[in-house]
Amino acid sequence: MSGVIETIVDSALRTAGIPIVGVSFGDLSNRATWRIDFDPTATPSQKSQGQTIVNTVAVDAAAQTAQSQKDAQSRIDGIEIVLKAIVLALIDQLNVIRAALPSPKPPITPAQALQAIRDKAGTL
Numbered sequence: 001m002s003g004v005i006e007t008i009v010d011s012a013l014r015t016a017g018i019p020i021v022g023v024s025f026g027d028l029s030n031r032a033t034w035r036i037d038f039d040p041t042a043t044p045s046q047k048s049q050g051q052t053i054v055n056t057v058a059v060d061a062a063a064q065t066a067q068s069q070k071d072a073q074s075r076i077d078g079i080e081i082v083l084k085a086i087v088l089a090l091i092d093q094l095n096v097i098r099a100a101l102p103s104p105k106p107p108i109t110p111a112q113a114l115q116a117i118r119d120k121a122g123t124l
Contacts, residue, residue, distance in 0.1 A: 012057045018050040072121035
């Protein structure tokens with residue numbers, strides 16, 4: 001899980017506008033061993049703020065699950081065109097079936113299909 005924790009901490013720092021090169025960890029259970037590699041442009045105030053973030057950012061199981069879901073959704077957004085084509089071809093076939101139902105259903109758009117995949121990843 002160190003990769004997820006690293007992503008959480010890195011993202012929290014970057015979101016706060018702290019100029020960093022990256023973060024590293026000694027012992028994941030001991031925040032005193034966590035290190036921020038600040039960009040040379042970081043001011044003393046930003047460094048102080050960055051350290052406060054590292055000392056307080058939530059990295060518990062719930063935060064790790066949320067980050068894993070965000071990562072999955074991000075990967076879905078960057079899905080390879082061949083995989084996207086396969087999914088959307090299946091949606092086309094599903095739409096044929098939906099239109100042939102005794103009470104026809106409206107077609108599922110490509111955007112709706114991809115959003116449904118993102119939403120599903122957010123529940124796993």
